[in-house]
Amino acid sequence: MLVEKKAQAQLPTEYGIFEIMVFEELANGKEHVAMIMGYIGDGEKVLSRIHSECLTGDVFHSLKCDCGFQLQTALANIAQEGRGVLIYHRAEGRGIGLTNKIKAYALQDQGLDTVEANEALGFPPDMRDYNCCAEIFEILGVKSIELMTNNPEKLETMRKDGINVVARRPLVVGKNKYNEDYLRIKTEKMDHLFTSADLDGKNLALSFDNECGNDKHLHLDHQGEIKDKE
Numbered sequence: 001m002l003v004e005k006k007a008q009a010q011l012p013t014e015y016g017i018f019e020i021m022v023f024e025e026l027a028n029g030k031e032h033v034a035m036i037m038g039y040i041g042d043g044e045k046v047l048s049r050i051h052s053e054c055l056t057g058d059v060f061h062s063l064k065c066d067c068g069f070q071l072q073t074a075l076a077n078i079a080q081e082g083r084g085v086l087i088y089h090r091a092e093g094r095g096i097g098l099t100n101k102i103k104a105y106a107l108q109d110q111g112l113d114t115v116e117a118n119e120a121l122g123f124p125p126d127m128r129d130y131n132c133c134a135e136i137f138e139i140l141g142v143k144s145i146e147l148m149t150n151n152p153e154k155l156e157t158m159r160k161d162g163i164n165v166v167a168r169r170p171l172v173v174g175k176n177k178y179n180e181d182y183l184r185i186k187t188e189k190m191d192h193l194f195t196s197a198d199l200d201g202k203n204l205a206l207s208f209d210n211e212c213g214n215d216k217h218l219h220l221d222h223q224g225e226i227k228d229k230e
């Protein structure tokens, strides 16, 4: 047993009403979250997302990665179907934690890419493992999933751990001039499943007046489009 369910309640959100459950990972005390919408029923073909924690992207709407855009889109897709599960996997910074991720960002400011920055800090490019997520699906009675991801390792771990992946739904949103390299490195060095059309495709229109963008409020809609807000 990798995780233990600790708490559950209803959580109304702007996407609709979810059931939120907290699972403690026994090996390290991490509190993973499952957001469940609708009736899981027979557990077949459940629209799902394993979302790795990214404080900067998810909370502060950073443009340096695509995480925040993916989180919003995944929740919106689940709401559209009225049934699904999002696991919020507490693996900040691909498992190296927030402090080290920000140290890696500082190295990226000096020209290193995401993989080189991790390595310069003495870490492998990606320290995540998804076994606890498979166990959470199992506890929820989810047997087969349509997984929203571009990461082949998530698909492989689910299959190995007995969760049948019936389909992959690509999640390509939020591309902009600040995360172009980050997305490219994901295909070139991490085997993520982007097409060249995804990478060459249209960037978000950023409507900053300055490079910091701190003189305007920006509104991000669910498709990752950025619009001015009054």
Ligand SMILES: Nc1nc2c(ncn2[C@@H]2O[C@H](COP(=O)(O)OP(=O)(O)OP(=O)(O)O)[C@@H](O)[C@H]2O)c(=O)[nH]1
Binding pocket: 050, 051, 052, 053, 054, 055, 065, 066, 067, 070, 091, 092, 093, 094, 095, 096, 100, 101, 104, 105, 114, 118, 148, 149, 150, 151, 154, 171, 186
């Ligand atoms: N170490 C490190 N972690 C990062 C960096 N940028 C984002 N992250 C973390 O990367 C994780 C998300 O991983 P990604 O590679 O963007 O995407 P993924 O989860 O593997 O794949 P998808 O399912 O397609 O989203 C989050 O935990 C982020 O905090 C970075 O430059 N360095």
Ligand SMILES: [Zn+2]
Binding pocket: 054, 056, 057, 058, 065, 066, 067, 068
């Ligand atoms: Zn991110």
